[in-house]
Each structure stands twice: as structure tokens, then as C-alpha cells.
Amino acid sequence: MLNRRNFLQVGAAVPLSVLAGEALVRRVSAGPVIGGKDFSPDTGKERQAIPSACWQCVTRCPNISYVEDGRLVKIEGQPKSIRTNGVMCSKGQGGVGQFSDPDRILYPMRRVGKRGEGKWKRVSWDEALGEIATRMKKLRDAGTPEKVMFHYGRMKASHSKLIKSLFLANYGTGTIGNHTSICEAAKWTAQEMTWGGHYDNWDFDHANYVLNFGSNVLESHTNHIPTSHRLIARLTEKRIRMVTFDIRLSNTAAKSSEWVPVKPGTDRAVILAMCNVVMNEDLYKGDGEAFLKFVKVSTGRKASIADKVVALKAHLTGYTPEWAEKISGVPAGKIRTIARDVATVKPACIITYRGAVSHHHGADTERAAQMLASITGNIDRPGSRCKAVGAKWKYPKGPKKKPKTRKLKILDGLPGAAKMPTHHVSHQVLKMIKDGSAGRPEIYMWYCYTPVYANGEVQENIDILKDEKLIPFSVCVDPFYDESAALADIILPDTPYTERWGWEDMVSPTQVPEYYIRQPAVKPLGECRDFADVCIDLADRMGFPLGVKNHEDFVKASCEMTSAVKAAGGFEYMKANGVYHDPKVKPRYYSYMKVLKPDAYQKPGIVMDPATGVYWNWKKAKVASEEEALKKGYTHTKKAYKAYVGQEIDGVVYSGFKPDKLNKSGYLELYSEIVEAKGLPAMPSWTPAPEHEAMKSGDLILTTFKVAAQIHSRSANCKYLTEISYDNPAWINPVTAAARGIADGDAIKVKSEFGEIETTARVTPAIVPGAVAISHHCGHWEYGRYASGKKAPSGRNEPDSDRIWWTSNGTHPNWIIGNRADPISGQLRFMDTVVTLEKAGASA
Amino acid sequence: MQELQWGLPVIGYLFLAGVGAGAYTVSSSVLLRGGGGGFSGDHFNIARYGALLAPIPLIVGTGMIILELETFQTAVAHGDISLLFRWINLFLTINLSPMSIGSWVLALCIIASVGYAYTFLSKESADGDDKNGLRHGLAWIGVPLGIAVAVYTGILLGAMPARPFWNSPVLALLFLVSSLSTGVAGILLLRALFGKHHKAPDGETHDASHKTASRATYLLASSDVLLIGFEILAIFLFILFANLTIGNPAKAVSVILPGGEFAAMFWIGVVVIGLLLPVLIELRYVIPTLLYHQPYAMPRGIEVAVCAVILIGGFMLRYVVVVAGQITGPMGI
Amino acid sequence: MKATATAISRRDLVAKIGKGAALVAAATAVPGKAKAALAQRAVHYAMVIDARKCTGCHACSVACKAEFEVPLGVHRSWVEYVEKGTYPNVSRNFLPRLCNQCSEPPCVSVCPTGATYKRKEDGIVVVDPDICIGCKYCMLACPYDARFINPNTGTADKCDFCLHRVTEGLEPSCVNTCQGRARIFGDLNDPNSEVAKLVATEPVTVLRQEMGTKPNVFYIGADHSDENDTRVPGQYIRVDTHRPILERR
Ligand SMILES: Nc1nc2c(c(=O)[nH]1)N[C@H]1C(S)=C(S)[C@@H](COP(=O)(O)OP(=O)(O)OC[C@H]3O[C@@H](n4cnc5c(=O)[nH]c(N)nc54)[C@H](O)[C@@H]3O)O[C@H]1N2
Ligand SMILES: Nc1nc2c(c(=O)[nH]1)N[C@H]1C(S)=C(S)[C@@H](COP(=O)(O)OP(=O)(O)OC[C@H]3O[C@@H](n4cnc5c(=O)[nH]c(N)nc54)[C@H](O)[C@@H]3O)O[C@H]1N2
Ligand code: SF4
Ligand code: SF4
Ligand code: SF4
Ligand code: SF4
């Protein structure tokens, strides 16, 4: 066929042929290369590759950002990363949307109308920071720095160090809120009660069985890509068995060997029943029995293994599978089979996440999981839940002398909200501000966080944030115009993660630490500034310089200070490679079993606490004398956990399960006197949620979940992600639907004591009857055109804005979810809300 | 509702090209079969209406399909002149694509029909005049070209297994018959609207030429009855074949069967209005002539109405087929 | 406007890559007979999608969007969710979709301008945006709905197996990102390639085989359920496509 194309081919062939030649040779000899390079499909030119790191979700995977004509056009996984092996999830890929979002805020803005009215004026950085510094300095000079409240969400690693440990610490406020209580605080508190410092790494690479309670690890996990790609490989290549308990068929459940639907909030009953089976059928024998040496299951510390078995059996007697079946709806036979499997297939990895713990006594569910893992010997060994390992960076600490920090007592919730809120009750901060009895901040500043949208009781959040009497001055640090930014007095345009520096330390699924950095793919757009740099600026303005020039400088210094990184080539190496791990380092397992040499604990200042067997450094704990230390005891000394050295067991001193946040012993404490002292069950127990007990017929339980292609509040502005997940109909079982005359796609009303929302029904057998599940991420009313159909006040144009084809942006469930706390940890009980449901228009 | 790749422009195009091609074919065959002189030159007259009609729908239809080209739409939307004439690429190559062949055939058909119309342009044109040779030459070409265009509109759709509704050789036959029938209707309509002889349709006092004219229209009408008969047969075969095939075609054709999305439109729009109604009316006037040799005299109003419903039916046929074919994509996975 | 600049340069690129690879096949540093054989041996690109490993994460969908800045509303690649069953025995399977780079591509045979053609050197079916008139015939002819009109150019577009990457020796973008490593790309003509081995040893299937298109995207363990499936009357089957056209076609 003679046409123009053939003609053109002949004409244009020469220049690229050499290049293509190389490609062909490589291909013929070695097969395609997985990545590390990219080319423009339009011009064929190689794109500039910048090793950096994702910050869409908390996992913060290393990435490679590709730049073409000064624009960030593509993001890929970092093939050199031992955590990700170069793969990346949709949200990471969709991160180009954070850079290109036409609704990005590019200049500092000051409100001109009433608060929340949406009228803004562009101001200079100098004006904005001048005002903030003046106000802050005034409070500091008056000796009330605590009247500055800083509330952050996704802030980690070098950002956290610079902003919190340097800036805020030197400023002097301790009124610092986070978002852990709306995340997985219950899990962390439980881990602090049991094995000390939090974070469990799931060693899927070596697991032969996976038992999952309420984790959607294949779609969403705090270490998502590093663990999920390993899990799916293990499931398909080694064909290991995985059982998932979830109230709905998540994609994780769908990929599991078995999905076990469970009534919301009842996982603990199932787990306790499994423990009962393991103990009563003597399945603990072997690994579990051996591990009991390091476990505390009763008062005192002199119990023998046999005593421990007796204590466990006694505690678990009532928790039979038949009992659990009544509570959870899971057949007793199934509980037995799974218990036997998890106890006999070694190693088994028992995993949990928010589905298990975002409940009344959610922390106790995590403790129950620790119990099941302990008695089956599946703790901190290859293939099990392990104590996480992350990079340990050294970094500039700033001025030696820091002021004493002061804080408002508004971080731990309303009186009586939670007994052990080791991660605060941040979702009740606004309630506390309204309440006022513990004082109110003069300045409320938030960063990487959206108090309005991420918490429950959205309307109340809005009302409080809008009220100038309750919050006189508010500052939002945000690259985007989200629902909370809309209610601020000043918005400081942060750079999205695509344009800033940072070092990262997220835990590694291989138990070998990985060091990695983030570097800007492109220069910040407009006048955006990394808030870490802004903090350095603010400190200068207030007259307490932090001793670092900027974040880049901080990262550079950290690279040179951290010996492993320095040895590899320091900052220059990290800039060129993005990631580093020491190939000689062996994966860390069984860390608790490490026997301490006498010189580690036979040192001045270190004593053994007779009640617990803990060796601790009373000097470090700032106790006056050894006598006083012995008299007061380890458990009752404030922050003594920071001075923990080791645990004596049968005459040997082990490094044990090092405590964090609580003065627990070096045992894995399934029995906790600390917990008991608070009037809570010493051992994991069944304590039903009061409102579930009081449910009337026709009541349902509302739960919420995350989807694969969105990250909670922050990604609906990424067009490629929202094009996939733009709507969030309420999942209900056909039985639930039929009883209410609801058909798939019908408009429905969901009501709770906190309010009412209207949405559509997705009638599907993929959810347990009696539950309603509405995903997070949708129903935005700000956050730009892709999220809400509404441009930001400073929005610009781009061709894709006219191509938005989806007609619904869904409905946010948090309008009707209460800001209730797990009475143990303070965790927001996201999955507990009692609701009723009816066809919309039915009552009218 | 599914998004349609081919919308009204293509439907209009398929319909108009059919009418044009039908008119050209009918005109040519009337001219060739009836010569110039039969019925006092009335065959010639009829041929003349057909000839003058044919190029118009062909050209308008072709113009419409350019509107459907996305390059053209983008050119207009973005003000990009370079894309405006992208369709020329159709004529820079020829391959076995039905659309490629069809474009060439259509182009030839337009050229030939324009030339053919030119030979009839003068009011004085008559059989045996100085354009006679050219006229007959173009008529000889006209028959195969017209048929080719009519058939091609069916093949264009029928050539794709991906669209089981269309993927039937009967579709080409159906479109051919429909083209001829709508072509006839077009001619009769023109004649009814612009013909001189119908001024006094009192049935008693008509002059000789009217009589012959009526006999010519009678012939056309009766062949139209025949064509419609064929069309009903073709539809029957179309449905039958599809329905008897296991799998996709049966599923696809169900959209026009009772209960289907397009059942009403198809059975009322295409079959009742476009086929049964005209055929019954035509029979009402044809049968007396056929059986009892009564003079054929269809009142002008009725004649116009019959032609109109045939044309509407022809359009509806294209509409239903084009849309139904697209909403019934391949099934199974 | 960018659209036009793009169209022209992309045309050049398609042409260059095409010719380049062909020339080079002859010019590689392989001696004598082997060289001749290599020049003879065309590459036959194919993809195997191991649906068992696919988690439905959509990384591929988004990677593809970003790689080509595919406008909203149209897709080179997408993932279908197939949910079916009766409580509590419910399954959800994932079916990643893209152009099959068919060996008998109906899109090529209906294209009136030759804008769509199958590259001899590697079997990739490409569209030359400088020739395409936007008639949409190919879109109707493709049994997989793999094609669309690119609103920037008004011309037909679709997955091209990341021609610009594979000719540089890189994996396609969707393969690069795939967390399940469910997508495997390579040369079927090379018996040592993973794709060739998988196609030879695994029970692979293709989509809509009855169309006779001979797809070069092979599936392992794919759920071929169809929302029209009536094998089990009344059985719940839901197919989510995540595309503007919510039904699968
Ligand atoms: N794609 C994506 N990934 C993310 C995030 C994101 O927003 N999007 N966010 C990151 C963050 S901060 C976090 S904390 C993690 C959270 O990760 P996960 O905890 O895994 O995610 P969730 O969706 O909050 O909840 C998990 C599952 O719990 C189920 N569930 C609800 N109630 C119950 C119950 O009573 N019992 C059981 N067994 N299951 C129940 C839900 O149906 C859901 O499938 O994900 C991280 N990764
Ligand atoms: N219904 C429901 N609600 C939930 C959950 C759920 O599963 N369902 N999940 C809960 C969980 S686990 C969590 S952790 C929380 C998360 O809640 P948040 O911490 O509030 O959520 P994020 O999505 O991290 O984003 C908060 C805000 O940060 C801003 N942002 C994005 N990038 C940047 C940046 O680079 N710099 C700055 N300064 N700001 C940025 C965005 O404007 C966004 O609105 O949500 C909780 N809320
Ligand atoms: S898992 Fe989280 S950090 Fe990793 S690529 Fe996905 S969104 Fe980014
Ligand atoms: S999948 Fe469709 S577009 Fe791709 S080659 Fe086959 S027929 Fe052509
Ligand atoms: S739209 Fe373009 S590629 Fe498709 S058939 Fe028409 S000319 Fe060919
Ligand atoms: S091969 Fe390239 S173009 Fe095709 S689907 Fe994958 S990323 Fe998209």
C-alpha cells in the first residue's frame, strides 16, 4: 500500500535508528528492563528522572519522578528499593495530580469576608508570616506558648523532626495534636501494653498461613505497597492459605482463600474463641509453649510455663466457639478449623487493622490478636508479625537549650473519654475547645490535616472552626483548598510532596532498614513553600534561629551525620540513588531473645526492679537516688520506660520487649497490671459496645472503609484517581435491602443520632447482613473541581476540567459518625455507628 | 445508555445515500428498460425526476458524514484548519476496507449522477436529443454504481463481527431493497409535488398524458409494492438468521424483538409505518388496476403521504439498525 | 496548540521507531548467518496477564493515564471488577483490559485510510494520528472496545504496548508498576522469554476468542463471566468497568 506513512517512514528513519538499535540489542540479549527510565511518547526524548519518595499515603514509598519540559509528568516505583521492589500503587502513580491540580493554592491568602465565606485576598509571604510571627511571639513572650495549638496529620520523619522537635519544641508549645486517634491508635496503644513500641511488620515473605482480622492490606495499609506486593506473590506463588475476617468482601478478602463475614465489632469474640481452642486442644504445645517464657499472663512474675497455661485456660474458659458464634455470627465449626490451622501451620502471620480496632474496646481486640499470636508462637519470628525495623537517621537537633514546653490539656478528649490515650484523642480537640474548661488556644494552626472532613461529626467541626469566639485566629498550611482551608483566616501554601525535600524512615517488610530521601521533582509552583522551611523562617522572625538554613540543608546534614548513609556516599549518593540499605545487614527477628552481656546492665545507675524483673536506669529516669528508685519502683516512676534496659527471666537478662509510652515490663504482657490499675480488664476480654447491646430491631451498624485508588481526605483532587473512584454508594446485603424495599441504585437515607445523609444503595451479597458500609474519600464539598465539581477560589483552567464526566461525587459518611472514643485507647470508633436506613422519599 | 460512535450524521448519510443511489438506479433502469418513448415519453419523465433527484441526497448525505468525522469536529472546536480537510486522506489510498471501497464508489456515483443529471437538466431534454449517448452511457453505469452504493451502506455495517446485530449478509440485501424502495418513493414524491399532470385528478377528464403518467406511476407503485414485499422478506430473513444463530446475534437481535429496547420503534416505525401502511395503501390503488384493469388513479395527497411514510420508514430503518448495532456490542468475554 | 504539535511529532516518532527497529535488526553486531536469521526474525510482542495475581489495584490504569496524559473520559487501559455469587459465597475477580494487539485485527481491516496498521517488525497495532480521519470505523470494529477518539487530536487512539518504551528496551508502563507482577510482557518469538514459556505451559485464554481476532494479550486464571451470563438463572453478577460507559462492551 502506497501512502504517506510509508513515504514518511523512509524520510524520517535515520536519526533514531542508532538509538533504537541499542534498544534492540538489549532486548534480544536480556529482555526488557523493568524501569528506571522513561521517554516521552510524543517526542521520544528521554524524561529527566529524579529519585524521590511518595507521600500520598503514610507508607511513603521511594519513587522516581519524571520531568518533561519542567512539568512532573510521571511517577514510577524505585527499582532499587528493597521495600517496594520497584512496584507502585495507583495512588502513587496518581501523584502527578498533586503537582498538576489546577486548584492548587499558589500564594498565601488571607480571608477578607466572614470566616468561611469564601472571599480571599492574595497577600505576600512577608505579610502573612509577619502577622503570624507577631501573634506567636506575643504569646511566647507572655509565657503562654501553649496557646498556640499545632494540629498535624500526615507528618513524619524529617518533617516531623524539623517542625515538631526543632521548631515547636524551641517555641515552647506542647499543645500539639495529631491524627492517630482517628487512624489506628487502638492498635498502637494495645501494642504498647503488650510488646512495647508500636508497629507490627507482617513478614509475608516467609509466612505459610495468614489470618486477617479487618485489614484490607491489598488495598490500604500503612505499609501498603511494601507488604501487599509480597502478600500477593506469596498467595499465588506458594499458594499459602489466607483467611480474612471482614464485614464486607474487600479486595483483600476477595483474594484470600476464604472470606469470613463477621458482625461488625465482634472480631475479639472470635479471636478469644480461637485462643480457647488453641489452649483447650493443647495446640499451644511446641512453639507457643516455648514462647510463653517471654509472656506475662498473670500477676507477679514468677509463674512457670505450666502456671501460665493454667492461667490462660482459666481466663479463656467461657470463650468457646459456640459462645463466639452467637456474638459474631461466625459458625463455631469454622472458628475451630481456623484456630487449628493457625496453630499448626507454621509460621502463621496474624494481622489486624482498623476493621478490628476502630471499635469500642478496639485496643483489647489487638491485645487478643497478640494473645493468639503468642500462644501459637507466631511473634517476631520469620513469617509472623514482627517488631518493625526502620531507618535510624541522625539529624541536627538545633539549639541546645530548649524552653520548657507548656501545653493545654485539650488533647486527650472530654473527661472520661479514654483511660489510656497514649496517642491522644485528637478527634475531640474541637469539642474540648468548645468546652473551654481546659483553656482555649489563641491560634489554631493545622498542617497536613483536615479537622473538618477527616473526623466524625462534620457539622460540629465546621461550627466550631467557624466560631471566632472559640478560635480567635486560625492558620491552615495546605497546598490545596480543602474543606478546612475554606474555614481558615490565613492559608499558607505548602508545596505538595512533589516539590520538597525530606528523609524517610518507614519500616521495612524485610526487617532490614532502608534509608531514603525525597527531593523536589520540580521547583515549587507559584510561591509555594515547604512548611519546614517556613518554620525556620518563623523561628528567625521570632528571634530563636534553629541553626539550619532550610530543609535541604537539614537533609544534607542528616545524610552526613548518619553513619550508614555517610559511608555509602552521603548526600550526593542519596540524591543520585534515592535509596540505600546496607547489604550486609541481616534481617532482624527474635530481638526480644537477645541476651544482654553483664556490662550492659551491671552499670552505675542501673537497678533491677524486684516487682517486674526490669533492669532500668534510674538516673536516666531522673530519679534522685537508687534508694528512691527501688522504693518507688519502676512501674510507678514517671516515664521510667525511657530508662528500660532489660528483662530478667529465669536468671538471664534479655533485651526483652522494650516498653514505649507505658512502664510495662520486658515481657510481652497479655496480663497488664497497668491496664488493670485503670479499671480495665487485665487480660483481653469480651466487653460489648453499649450501643450495640441497645440496638433495636431494624437498626444497622455503619462501617467505613478505604478504596484502592484513593487516600482518605487528600487524593480526590488527583483526576486520574477520582476518575476511577468518584462515588461511594452504601453497600447493603440483599436481605437488608429487601426488608426495606430497597433496590440496587435506589436513593436512600442513612440516619444516626448525629444526623442524616442521603446516598444510593449498592445492593450486593458482598457484605454481611445487618451492616452498611460507606467508603471514605468521597462527598467533598471543596477540594477543587475533580473532588467536588467546584473550583477553588484561586483555580486555573486546564482542558481536562471540561471533560469531567462523572456526575456524582458521592456522600461523606462522617456527617453521621460520632467522635466517640474507645474507652481504652481513645481511638475513634469509626465502625460502630448505629444507623437506620430507608428509601429516600419513602417517608415523604 | 451506551455512548454512540455513529450518530445522526451517519444515520442520515446511510439513508440519503440510499435514496440517492436508489433514485439513480431506478431512473437508469427505467430509462434503459422503457427507452425514451414508452407511454408518450413518460418513462423519460420519470427517469428525469430520478436523475435530477439522485445527486442531491448523495451529496448532502456525504456532506453529513464529514460532520461525523472527529477530525472535522476537532478542527471546528479548536479552530484547527489543518484538520478541516483531513477526510481527503480517504482518497489518498484505496484498500479493502468497506469504507475505502465505499468512498471511492460513492465518489464515482456522485460524479456519474451529477453528469447524468446534467443530461436531463434542460427542460427541453428528451429522448434522442444530443445528450442521449452520454445519458445512456451514464445510465448503464448508474445501475451497477447505484446498486453498489446501496449495497455498500449495508456492508459498511455488516462487515464487523464485533457488532453482531449488523454482522449479517442479509443487511446488505435489506439496505439495497430499502434504497430502491425509498428511491422510488423519492421519485414519486417529486413527481407528485412538481408534476404538471395532476392538476385535475377528477378521474373522468384526465387527458391522455395523465393516463400514461398514471400507468407509469402505476408501474412504479406496483414495483414498489414488490420491493416492499422483498423488504419484509429481508427483514424476516434478517431476524430469522440472527435468531437461529446461537449466541451474540440472537442476543443482539432481541433488542428489536418484543420486549427489546427498540421493539416499538422497529415494529411501529419501520414495519408498520414504513412498510405495511404504504403497501396497503398502494395495494388499494394497484389491485383494481391489476385485477379489474381499472384506471390507476391515486389522489395526489395520498401519493405524497405514501411516499413520505416510505421515506420515514427508510430513515427509521437506518436509525434502528445503526443504533441497535452499537448498543449491542459483543457479549461474553 | 499542543494538540497539533503532538500529532505531528508522534507521527514522526511512530515512523522513526518503526523504520529504526527494522534497520537495526539487520545491523546488529551478530555475525553471518545468525545476523541474517535475526534480521528475518520479527519480534512478536505479547502480554500475559495472570489474573490470579491481580489485586485490582488500578496502578496500571493510572500509570497508563499518566504516561500518555490520556484525557479524562477515555482509556487505553482499565480494570474490570467481576463480582458474583450468593452470600456468603461471593467472589470478586479482576480483569485488566487493554488493546489485544490482535494478530487478525479487525480495526486494521476496516480502516479506510491505513492510519491503523500492524507493525511488521513487532506486531504492535498502531494508529498514525497524522493520517487518521476520525471516522470511528475501527472503534466499532474492535470487539474489545479498546479504542477511543483522543479529544486533543480528533483521531483514533489506543494502547500501543508503550511503543516508545519497548523500543528503548523498557517494559510498558503498566507492567512496570504492576504490584502483583500480574502483567508480563515480552517476545513470543523468543522461546526463552517468560511470555513464551507461560503461553506454552499455562492454560492461557484470550478474550472473545470467537471473534477470530487472535489476541496477543493472554490471560491466566481470568474469570470470563459476563453480566449477561444466564448459566445460573438469577445469579448475581456485577461487572464494574470504572469507565464512563459503565456497562462492559
Ligand atoms: N488506598 C488507601 N490506602 C491507605 C489509606 C487510604 O486512605 N487509601 N490510608 C492509610 C492509612 S492512614 C491507614 S490507617 C490504613 C488503614 O488500613 P485498613 O485498616 O486496612 O483500612 P480500612 O479501610 O480503614 O479498614 C479495613 C477493613 O475493615 C473492615 N471492617 C470494618 N468493620 C469491621 C469489623 O468490625 N470487623 C472486621 N473484621 N472488619 C471490619 C472494612 O470493611 C475494611 O475492609 O491504610 C493506609 N493505606
Ligand atoms: N469515613 C472515614 N473517615 C476516615 C477514615 C476512614 O476510613 N473512613 N480513615 C481515617 C484515617 S485512618 C486517617 S489516618 C484520617 C486521615 O485524615 P487526614 O490526616 O486529615 O487526611 P489526609 O488525607 O492525610 O489529608 C488531610 C489534608 O492534608 C492536605 N494535604 C495534602 N497534601 C499536603 C501537603 O503536602 N502538605 C500539607 N500541608 N497538606 C497537605 C489536604 O488538603 C488534605 O485535606 O482519616 C480518617 N477518616
Ligand atoms: S503505597 Fe502509599 S506511599 Fe506507596 S506508592 Fe502507594 S500511595 Fe505512595
Ligand atoms: S483489540 Fe481492538 S484495537 Fe486492538 S488490535 Fe484488536 S481489534 Fe484492534
Ligand atoms: S478512525 Fe482513523 S484509524 Fe480508525 S478507521 Fe477511521 S481513519 Fe482508520
Ligand atoms: S502497554 Fe502502555 S499503552 Fe498499553 S495499557 Fe500498558 S501502559 Fe497503557
Ligand code: SF4
Ligand atoms: S497493576 Fe497489576 S495488580 Fe494492579 S490492577 Fe493492574 S494488573 Fe492488577
Ligand SMILES: [Mo]
Ligand atoms: Mo490512618
